Amino acid sequence: MDIITLAEVAGNLSVIGYGLATLGPGLGLGILFGKAMESTARQPEVSGKIQMIMFIGLALVEVLGLLGFVAALIVK
Amino acid sequence: MVTLAETDGIALFIPKTYDIVWSLIILVIVAVFFYKFFMPKFNAIFDERAAKIEGNIAKAEAAKKDADEAKRKYEAQLSTARVEASKIRDDARAEASHIIADARSRAESDAAQITANAQRSIESQQQQAMVSLKGEVGALATALAGKILGAKLESDDVQSSMIDKMIDELDTSDKK
Amino acid sequence: MSEAMGMLLAAEPDLPTIDDFLPRGILFQGTPFEINRIILIRIVATVLLLVVLGITAKRAKLIPGRWQGVVEMGIDFVRDSVVYQIMGEVRGKRYLPMISTLFFTIFVFNLCGIIPGMNMAATATVVMPLVFAVWVLIQYWITAVREKGLWGYIRDECFPKGVPWPVYILLAPIQLCELVLIRPASLTIRLFANMVSGHLLVATTLAFAQYWVIESANKLAGIPVGMLWFLFGLVLTLFEAFVAFLQAYVFAILSTVYISMSYPED
Numbered sequence: 001m002d003i004i005t006l007a008e009v010a011g012n013l014s015v016i017g018y019g020l021a022t023l024g025p026g027l028g029l030g031i032l033f034g035k036a037m038e039s040t041a042r043q044p045e046v047s048g049k050i051q052m053i054m055f056i057g058l059a060l061v062e063v064l065g066l067l068g069f070v071a072a073l074i075v076k
Numbered sequence: 077m078v079t080l081a082e083t084d085g086i087a088l089f090i091p092k093t094y095d096i097v098w099s100l101i102i103l104v105i106v107a108v109f110f111y112k113f114f115m116p117k118f119n120a121i122f123d124e125r126a127a128k129i130e131g132n133i134a135k136a137e138a139a140k141k142d143a144d145e146a147k148r149k150y151e152a153q154l155s156t157a158r159v160e161a162s163k164i165r166d167d168a169r170a171e172a173s174h175i176i177a178d179a180r181s182r183a184e185s186d187a188a189q190i191t192a193n194a195q196r197s198i199e200s201q202q203q204q205a206m207v208s209l210k211g212e213v214g215a216l217a218t219a220l221a222g223k224i225l226g227a228k229l230e231s232d233d234v235q236s237s238m239i240d241k242m243i244d245e246l247d248t249s250d251k252k
Numbered sequence: 253m254s255e256a257m258g259m260l261l262a263a264e265p266d267l268p269t270i271d272d273f274l275p276r277g278i279l280f281q282g283t284p285f286e287i288n289r290i291i292l293i294r295i296v297a298t299v300l301l302l303v304v305l306g307i308t309a310k311r312a313k314l315i316p317g318r319w320q321g322v323v324e325m326g327i328d329f330v331r332d333s334v335v336y337q338i339m340g341e342v343r344g345k346r347y348l349p350m351i352s353t354l355f356f357t358i359f360v361f362n363l364c365g366i367i368p369g370m371n372m373a374a375t376a377t378v379v380m381p382l383v384f385a386v387w388v389l390i391q392y393w394i395t396a397v398r399e400k401g402l403w404g405y406i407r408d409e410c411f412p413k414g415v416p417w418p419v420y421i422l423l424a425p426i427q428l429c430e431l432v433l434i435r436p437a438s439l440t441i442r443l444f445a446n447m448v449s450g451h452l453l454v455a456t457t458l459a460f461a462q463y464w465v466i467e468s469a470n471k472l473a474g475i476p477v478g479m480l481w482f483l484f485g486l487v488l489t490l491f492e493a494f495v496a497f498l499q500a501y502v503f504a505i506l507s508t509v510y511i512s513m514s515y516p517e518d
Contacts, residue, residue: 052337056509059502063438066445073085073270073448088273088378088448094286095379102298103357103383109302110353117309118327125314 014072021068028061213246214239265463268455273376273448293364294374301360330355334504339512347511350391354384355504358443362496365451366489373447373496381443385436388507396514405514406431435510439503446499450492457485 036054040047217239275289287295308323316324330352335344358375365373375381396405409431410424464478 048333048337052333052505055498055502055505059442059506060438062446062502063442066441066449069445069449070089070441073088075085085270088270091379091382092286092377093284094277094280094288094291095377096383097284098287098291098294099377099379099383102294102380103387106298106301106357107350107353107387109306110356111349114305114309115327115349115352117312118324121312121314128314 012072014075018068018072021071022065025061025065025068028064029058032057032061210243213243217242265459265467267459268452270448270452272372272451272455290372290374290377293370293372294361294380296370297361297364297374301357305356326356327352330504334501335508338505338508339515343512343515344508347391347508350387351504351508354388354507355500358384358503359497359500362443362447362499363493365447365496366454366492371455372451375443376447376451378440378444381440382436384443384503385439388439388510389432389436391507392510392514395511399515404516408516409513439506443499443503446495450488450495454485454488454492457481457488461485 032054036050039050043050218235221238273290277286277288278292279285279287305323308320312320331344331348334355335348335351338344339347361374361380363373364370365376393405396402399405400408406428410427411420412423415423458481461478461481461484464474464481466478468474468478
């Protein structure tokens with residue numbers, strides 16, 4: 001082992017990239033579900049509507065995380 | 077590097093001709109199946125079911141109405157019957173009392189008539205008896221007196237006045 | 253380093269790669285009708301879907317049996333809690349067959365990812381979700397042109413009222429991009445990437461399980477660790493079943509939302 005390989009990092013940078021990419025959607029999902037729960041607790045009678053809107057939001061947030069996954073696959 | 081193997085990841089996102097072909101074929105088949113067969117069939121079933129449920133509800137409502145009607149008719153009949161019965165009863169009672177009163181009055185009048193007849197016959201008989209008795213008693217008394225007195229009581233005037241006197245006395249003694 | 257690993261372990265675990273999603277052709281290689289593993293799974297899934305639902309519909313009775321009840325529950329779900337809730341009964345009736353097709357097909361295709369013997373979602377190539385998404389794209393453009401006219405739709409979406417005009421410079425291209433590109437692309441990527449990552453996850457855990465239990469030299473440590481991996485795989489498989497449903501639901505719900513956004517506000 002010479003001086004250069006001493007600091008070798010095995011693995012792929014894209015994995016770190018994906019890890020970073022999950023941060024935003026993770027926060028987003030937390031806020032999304034938290035707010036949905038809050039509003040359901042406030043107004044249980046519209047829980048069906050809230051749940052539906054929550055799933056639309058979930059889909060939009062999810063695609064961000066998946067973009068990170070896809071980018072990790074595509075970019076070498 | 078383990079997971080991402082020899083091939084570039086970008087290859088995943090490049091559509092292949094055969095993939096497009098098969099995807100389209102399958103999509104068309106599935107869509108035709110759903111549009112032409114599956115959804116119409118189930119919609120028909122749902123509609124039929126809804127119609128049936130509605131029909132049943134309507135039928136039940138009609139039956140209920142019929143039953144209500146019948147009940148009302150029956151109750152009306154019952155009440156008229158009850159009224160009629162009470163009327164008949166009243167009539168009968170009135171008639172009965174009428175009959176009784178009739179019979180009573182008839183009996184009373186009969187009785188009165190009979191009594192009157194009897195009274196009358198008694199009276200006439202009494203009168204008759206009295207008359208005949210008067211006559212007989214007169215004759216008897218005259219004979220008796222003639223015999224007793226032996227005297228001649230020839231004078232009719234005396235005779236009759238005496239007899240009358242006697243009878244009057246008899247009468248008064250009778251009335252005492 | 254790999255030499256050291258090689259000495260320690262009998263063999264590398266047979267981890268899944270993205271080559272799983274680019275399998276070699278089995279039939280008709282080189283023609284546009286080439287069939288590989290995923291296409292074969294897709295065809296089998298389609299046949300299964302058509303046969304099962306076809307028989308169900310053929311034998312459908314007024315008083316549903318148990319299986320018919322399940323299918324009707326699915327139809328009711330798509331109708332009541334997806335289509336009618338978003339666009340109402342009057343507008344939604346027209347799109348019921350389309351959304352039902354999308355929901356049932358995507359659900360069954362996704363489920364193939366956890367059915368033993370298939371182990372690969374039929375939607376796990378980019379084209380199948382893309383075709384669904386393009387269908388949705390065409391549908392909502394047709395609806396928009398019918399309801400508002402082409403220019404009316406573009407004006408409503410790209411130049412919304414109540415916005416100062418300099419904003420349009422930034423807003424209009426983004427909105428146009430959203431209308432023609434981002435919506436179908438996001439539908440496609442969401443479904444496809446979910447299926448890819450789901451397969452990779454489940455296959456990785458099961459590969460580790462198999463490696464630790466069977467191929468590991470050290471049986472004492474290998475079997476418990478392998479069992480843990482297997483348990484993890486089991487949980488992930490159940491999670492994938494949930495994801496299969498969720499993705500079908502999300503796809504159906506977003507398609508309905510996009511179509512209903514083509515209608516004028518009322």
